[in-house]
Amino acid sequence: MKVSIGSDHGGYELKLEVIEHLKKRGFEVTDVGTDSPASCDYPIYAKKVTEDIQSKNADLGILICGTGIGMSMAANKEPGIRAALCHDTFSAKATREHNDANILCMGARVVGPGLALMIIDTFLDTPFSNDERHIRRISMYS
16 A cells, blocks of 8 residues: 655654654555655645545555644645544544545644554554445535
8 A cells, every 4th residue: 555644844753753654564655745844834745645645646645744733724625635634543443434534634743653653553454434325425525
């Protein structure tokens, strides 16, 4: 599975840990930036991850900023993107099963690295249910 990941300065350190974790799990990872903890604009990196999803260069995406809020707002402006802000494993599982979310957004200032990796594993390991009711609901806003 291919995963595209991006962060701003607030999520930079956590992004590095996530990339290492994903590679150990055998995922193919594309890091779209940022490449340092210097202040930067999160919409640039949200756009890069959404483009990877839209072009099918990645199966799923991960966006990390300080709170995850800005990244989720920026990503959800793009057609075909269903970005979910999750800070617990229940939400990560539910959004994959029910909403077929294709991007996970998280806040590095909200969750620590241990919980973040559990959330990511849950998100990446949970398939969409394909239940008719969920497909119908998704089609109402896609």
